[in-house]
């Protein structure tokens with residue numbers, strides 16, 4: 001059972017398509033060519049430093065999430081996974097889309113991503129330029145699906161959405177962005193975690209992280225509802241990962257708040273804190289030290305329609 005991952009579908013919708021397209025070439029010529037897709041270079045640096053911990057401890061996403069999203073794009077030629085990290089979403093998309101491009105501002109994250117024949121990983125500097133978009137992702141109206149997994153809250157949204165609307169096929173192109181919130185393990189572990197989260201981690205969260213606290217309910221998302229939906233979400237899914245105590249602590253260390261504290265010379269996982277987690281972890285009724293951590297996943301999904309940017 002070690003390292004196995006399971007996932008389950010909680011909620012989903014279907015979608016509607018229409019036609020037409022608008023060019024953004026002029027708008028893009030007007031752009032300086034150096035607009036940023038990321039809110040802060042400092043935040044990107046945090047993900048460079050914890051890349052290995054991130055790859056080792058973060059959950060994969062449930063298969064149903066991808067089949068649901070893919071059911072909303074009429075063709076499955078090209079998907080762009082932005083902030084792909086170590087390719088968690090890109091790998092699943094590669095089973096459905098002919099070609100996947102995973103971009104990230106962290107080369108270190110990309111180095112840890114699983115290589116697949118139909119996935120191309122591209123390092124895109126922050127700020128990402130128009131040239132990068134055209135040459136590393138594709139020309140105007142060429143992408144079926146844009147995905148952003150656990151990264152949208154770090155982006156400069158107006159600029160990013162302008163790029164998304166330009167590169168998506170119109171009107172059918174879809175953007176799907178999701179985040180997951182803190183894992184639930186067991187009443188005893190969760191109670192230690194909740195106190196640790198409130199007292200130790202919270203002071204070190206970047207304000208952008210509040211959008212995740214809010215399950216992406218309040219994140220700006222200027223797209224049309226897909227067929228069968230009255231709104232663009234959030235729609236809730238769930239994913240699970242089997243973890244031992246060390247995996248769980250690695251998960252905590254991979255978080256941006258932990259990294260920020262560390263940069264300020266503060267070790268949040270002090271010996272007494274680890275001891276509390278250790279006591280709460282214990283063993284389950286089968287004597288196993290491994291537990292299933294359940295992560296709620298919140299999806300925003302929309303189609304580009306006849307958007308002009």
Ligand SMILES: C[S@@+](CC[C@H](N)C(=O)[O-])C[C@H]1O[C@@H](n2cnc3c(N)ncnc32)[C@H](O)[C@@H]1O
Pocket residue numbers: 036037038039043044047048058082083084085086087088089103104105106109124125126128148149150151154
């Ligand atoms: C929390 S991680 C998510 C990684 C992965 N998508 C996942 O689901 O686990 C956020 C990722 O966004 C990347 N990122 C931040 N700003 C970026 C930008 N402007 N362009 C591309 N990637 C960026 C970071 O390097 C990091 O890999």
